[in-house]
Every structure is written in structure tokens, then in C-alpha cells.
Amino acid sequence: MEDTTSVFADWVTATARALGYRSDAQLADALSVQQSTVTRWRKGSQPQIKHLVELSKLFKMKIEPLLVLSGHVPPELLSNATVSPSPEPQSVAQRMIEEAKLPSEVKEVFRHYWQLRLKEEWKRLSELMNLMSEMAKGDMPPKEFEKRAVSALDTKVSTHLLQAVNQARARQEALAQSRKRARNSRAHEKQPPLQPGDVVDITIRGVGQTRICEDEDNQHRFELLSAEGKVVLRSGSFKTQEEAEAGLEAFFESFATQTGYLSPLGPDTTEE
Structure with missing residues (x-):
């Protein structure tokens, strides 16, 4: 029979890392538990049910599979005991964006910003690796090496950041205007139509x-x-x-x- 605590330890480790929690301390902080608690899970200790509840909230999943996976409940007693595969790996930066208390339209701006930054850094890393490989062959003049090394330092970070901030602000303002129009529309709909002869109270400011x-x-x-x-x-x-x-x-x-x-x-x- 498979050791359920070992299965749970492997699963929680893979899932946490895929969601950007790279260490026991990061996961423990997200769950508001001691770091030693998470470390014991990774070593095979059975988690308490109250901790499984918090895990299900953090990982956005039902608790039934966790009860089975951790060995608290036999799988035959639950109809929904299938554990979903661990999600695609997610960086800490991606997790920060997804967990931010921002509208989805604004999050999309920063997802795009982060992709631009990664693309630039991948290109820079590739250039540096090629440069170091050619230098290792010993046939590159020092001035050529210096020129290419300086070129690899070129960055568009300020441009990307300014674009992201302006786009995020514009979307925030557009959303605020949309909410304001919706409130005004609802308020107008709630007001009963005036009939001829109805009294309309108008205040002249400052007159008593x-x-x-x-x-x-x-x-x-x-x-x-x-x-x-x-x-x-x-x-x-x-x-x-x-x-x-x-x-x-x-x-x-x-x-x-x-x-x-x-x-x-x-x-x-x-x-x-």
C-alpha cells in the first residue's frame, strides 16, 4: 500500500513550487503557520485538517482530495477524491501579479510587462552565453569583447515600466468611470417617474x-x-x-x- 503521507509530501512540494512558493518559509507565511509545520509535511508528517482547509483555500481547490491524499479519509468514502495535477510552474513574480488585489484588466497590463522583461532578459542571457563561449576559444580581441559586453547591458526597462504604469492607470480610471456610470444609472432607475402636480423640492444654497x-x-x-x-x-x-x-x-x-x-x-x- 502506498504511503499517503509521502504522496502528500511530494504533491504539496510540487504544487507549492509550481505556484511560486519556492521555500517552506514562503508557503508557511502564505498559510499563516510556522515554517516548521510545512517542513514536517515535506518530511512525511500528516497535516492537521485545519491546515488542509487553509491549503485548499490557498491552492483554490476542493478539500476532499486533500483529505484523501493526506490519509485522513479513505478514497472510497468520497465521490470527489481525485487530485488535480500540479499546475504549470509559476514564478514568484507571476504569483505576486495573480494574488494582487487589482482588477483583471490591470493584472493583464502587468502580465504583459513581465513577459517583455523576461523576453529581454532571455535575449541578454543568450548574448552573454555566446560571448563567453567565443571568449573561451581565445580568438576574440579585447576591444570586441568589451563592445559586445557593453551592448548586452542595453535595457528597455524604463520604457516598459513607464508604459505599464500609464496603461494600468488608464485602465483604473476607465473602470472607475464605468462604475460611476453604472451607479448613476442604477440610481436613476430607482427614482419613480414624476407626475404632473408632484412637488419638487429645490434648495437654494445658503437661504434659510x-x-x-x-x-x-x-x-x-x-x-x-x-x-x-x-x-x-x-x-x-x-x-x-x-x-x-x-x-x-x-x-x-x-x-x-x-x-x-x-x-x-x-x-x-x-x-x-
Whole structure:
């Protein structure tokens, strides 16, 4: 009978490395456990079920195969006990991108950036290996070696990085605008349609109340006041208080729409 703890140790080692966890310390940190815990698994110790739960979350898989693989449950007791093959190898940088709390559209920008960087480094490494091989033959002049070595140092890292940052920012802004439009659309849909005769409340910023005043020449005016009692707006002269009141009413009615009207803000007060 196959040793299940050994099978689990081999599987968790291969899967963790494929996902970019190159050491026991990195995997332990991702699982929030002691490094010695992961080391014991690799040496054949059976993991606790609570740790299998965390592994299933980290590796994005169902827990049933892990229960079987670690020897906690016989495979015949579970219908879904097949263990998926270890994923394709993934570098630490790739794992960082995939685990970043960023929209998929922004992650795609950095996936492309990283591919550009790898392509450049592969080319540089190839040039250096060819250069060293030719130098080992002893038939390369020192100046030629120096020229080719300096050429291998050329890099587009600043260009690639600037492009990635600008593209990521543009996509973030586009997503933010899209979410804003969606919110506005939902808010508009939630508002019931206005019917003729409905009252529409419109706020005139800074106005808290209204009043009718009489000056020394027995002329009347209406005023809009702030909450502190300061005059925000003063009308022209009216001969009588009734005319001033009618003017105030006409002022508010000038805001009227097909669906309603604007009511005076705050209590009406009249000065004799």
C-alpha cells in the first residue's frame, strides 16, 4: 500500500513550487503557520485538517482530495477524491501579479510587462552565453569583447515600466468611470417617474428663511436670508406689502417646472 503521507509530501512540494512558493518559509507565511509545520509535511508528517482547509483555500481547490491524499479519509468514502495535477510552474513574480488585489484588466497590463522583461532578459542571457563561449576559444580581441559586453547591458526597462504604469492607470480610471456610470444609472432607475402636480423640492444654497420689509419711504421689499439672518437676496421696491408678498410668490414660482414648484425655504416672517 502506498504511503499517503509521502504522496502528500511530494504533491504539496510540487504544487507549492509550481505556484511560486519556492521555500517552506514562503508557503508557511502564505498559510499563516510556522515554517516548521510545512517542513514536517515535506518530511512525511500528516497535516492537521485545519491546515488542509487553509491549503485548499490557498491552492483554490476542493478539500476532499486533500483529505484523501493526506490519509485522513479513505478514497472510497468520497465521490470527489481525485487530485488535480500540479499546475504549470509559476514564478514568484507571476504569483505576486495573480494574488494582487487589482482588477483583471490591470493584472493583464502587468502580465504583459513581465513577459517583455523576461523576453529581454532571455535575449541578454543568450548574448552573454555566446560571448563567453567565443571568449573561451581565445580568438576574440579585447576591444570586441568589451563592445559586445557593453551592448548586452542595453535595457528597455524604463520604457516598459513607464508604459505599464500609464496603461494600468488608464485602465483604473476607465473602470472607475464605468462604475460611476453604472451607479448613476442604477440610481436613476430607482427614482419613480414624476407626475404632473408632484412637488419638487429645490434648495437654494445658503437661504434659510424669507421676510417682507418696509423702508422709510413706505416701500416694501422681500428678502431671502441665510440661516444666520444675513441677507442673501433683496428684491426691488413694491408699493404695498401685498405686492411684495405676491412678488415673493412669483419669485418662487419662476422655478416651477411641469412637474411641480419650489416652496419658500423656512418660515415666512414679516417686519412691520
